[in-house]
Amino acid sequence: MQFEIRNHLLFAGGKQAPYRATPNRSGFMNPDTIIDHDTASNPLDPSGDIGWLTMPVARASAHVVIDWNGGITQLAPFNVQCWHAGPSKYGNRYNFNGFSIGIEHDNPGYLRKISEGVYSGVCIIDTNKNPQFKVARVATPEHGDHYWLAYSEKQIAASAALHAALKAAYPEINTVLGHFHICPGRKTDTNPLFPLSQMQSIVRGEAGELAAPIEVKPAPKLSPAAAKPAFAPDATVVADSLNLRGGPGIQFAVKGMIPYGTRVDVQEADKLSGWLRIITPFGATGYVHGGFVRLD
Ligand SMILES: [Zn+2]
Known part of the structure; x- marks a missing residue:
C-alpha cells in the first residue's frame, strides 16, 4: 500500500x-x-x-x-x-x-x-x-x-x-x-x-x-500560537450552582462552583456515565455531570 x-x-x-x-x-x-x-x-x-x-x-x-x-x-x-x-x-x-x-x-x-x-x-x-x-x-x-x-x-x-x-x-x-x-x-x-x-x-x-x-508531501508547520487550542464554548450550565469536580464522579473533590447560565467548553464526554470534562471561561478545567449542562 x-x-x-x-x-x-x-x-x-x-x-x-x-x-x-x-x-x-x-x-x-x-x-x-x-x-x-x-x-x-x-x-x-x-x-x-x-x-x-x-x-x-x-x-x-x-x-x-x-x-x-x-x-x-x-x-x-x-x-x-x-x-x-x-x-x-x-x-x-x-x-x-x-x-x-x-x-x-x-x-x-x-x-x-x-x-x-x-x-x-x-x-x-x-x-x-x-x-x-x-x-x-x-x-x-x-x-x-x-x-x-x-x-x-x-x-x-x-x-x-x-x-x-x-x-x-x-x-x-x-x-x-x-x-x-x-x-x-x-x-x-x-x-x-x-x-x-x-x-x-x-x-x-x-x-x-x-x-x-x-511518497510524501510534508504538511505546513503551524506557529505555536496557531497550535494553541482556543476556548470555544459549546454548552450552557442549567443548574443554579454546579459543582466542578476533579474527576468524573461525585467521589471526586469539588474544585469550584459554576453559576447558572455560564457558557462552558465541553472537551470530552463519557457516554456510559454521562460525565463531561469542561473548560470554564476562567480557564479552570474539571468535570460536571451532563444532566446539568445543555449542549448547543
Ligand atoms: Zn482508545
Missing part, C-alpha cells in the same frame, strides 16, 4: 482516502506522537463505530479508523485535535489530544470464553463460524488476564503503512503509544496482540523497507 499525507490521506495516484468528517474536533496542532486504539466494537460491523465517532453526542473521535479488511477511513485532518485520548498522562506529558494522532483499529477488546471457540465481549466472536478470527489468552500487568482477538494481517499492514506515511509527513513524530500507556487503569487498548513495537520501530526509521515506497 502506498499513500502520501497532506493533512488528508492520499493513496498512490492522488486519490483521497474515504473521508467522513467528524464534528468532534478542536484547534490546530503539530503532532509528535501517535496513539493506537481499538474501537471496542464488532469487527464485522465497521460502519457502527464510524457512525458513533462522527455524531456530536459522542464527544469522541479519532483521525482514522482502520477496519478489519485494512480499509482506512479518515475523520479529521491530521493537523487538528481529535478527542481520542481523554484525560491522559505518560512520563511528564499530559492531555495527549493536544499533540497526538489517534488511530482506531476495529477490534472488540477483551473477551470471555463461553464455549469451545466461542467468545463474548462487546459482541460474540465465533471462531468456528469465522475461521479468520484468531483468539489468544494473554495476561499483562496493563491489560489483565483475558482472551483477545488478533488483528487481521490486512489491518496490521494498513496500520504499518499509515504509521510510516505519518512519520514521513510529520518528521517530529517520534513516539507511538497504546491508549493503555497514557490512561493506565482506565483503558486496555490496543490489546496485547497489537504489534506496538513494530509501529515504534517504523517511526524511529528502523523498518526501512516499509518506509521506502511511501
Whole structure:
C-alpha cells in the first residue's frame, strides 16, 4: 500500500482516502506522537463505530479508523485535535489530544470464553463460524488476564503503512503509544496482540523497507500560537450552582462552583456515565455531570 499525507490521506495516484468528517474536533496542532486504539466494537460491523465517532453526542473521535479488511477511513485532518485520548498522562506529558494522532483499529477488546471457540465481549466472536478470527489468552500487568482477538494481517499492514506515511509527513513524530500507556487503569487498548513495537520501530526509521515506497508531501508547520487550542464554548450550565469536580464522579473533590447560565467548553464526554470534562471561561478545567449542562 502506498499513500502520501497532506493533512488528508492520499493513496498512490492522488486519490483521497474515504473521508467522513467528524464534528468532534478542536484547534490546530503539530503532532509528535501517535496513539493506537481499538474501537471496542464488532469487527464485522465497521460502519457502527464510524457512525458513533462522527455524531456530536459522542464527544469522541479519532483521525482514522482502520477496519478489519485494512480499509482506512479518515475523520479529521491530521493537523487538528481529535478527542481520542481523554484525560491522559505518560512520563511528564499530559492531555495527549493536544499533540497526538489517534488511530482506531476495529477490534472488540477483551473477551470471555463461553464455549469451545466461542467468545463474548462487546459482541460474540465465533471462531468456528469465522475461521479468520484468531483468539489468544494473554495476561499483562496493563491489560489483565483475558482472551483477545488478533488483528487481521490486512489491518496490521494498513496500520504499518499509515504509521510510516505519518512519520514521513510529520518528521517530529517520534513516539507511538497504546491508549493503555497514557490512561493506565482506565483503558486496555490496543490489546496485547497489537504489534506496538513494530509501529515504534517504523517511526524511529528502523523498518526501512516499509518506509521506502511511501511518497510524501510534508504538511505546513503551524506557529505555536496557531497550535494553541482556543476556548470555544459549546454548552450552557442549567443548574443554579454546579459543582466542578476533579474527576468524573461525585467521589471526586469539588474544585469550584459554576453559576447558572455560564457558557462552558465541553472537551470530552463519557457516554456510559454521562460525565463531561469542561473548560470554564476562567480557564479552570474539571468535570460536571451532563444532566446539568445543555449542549448547543
Ligand atoms: Zn482508545
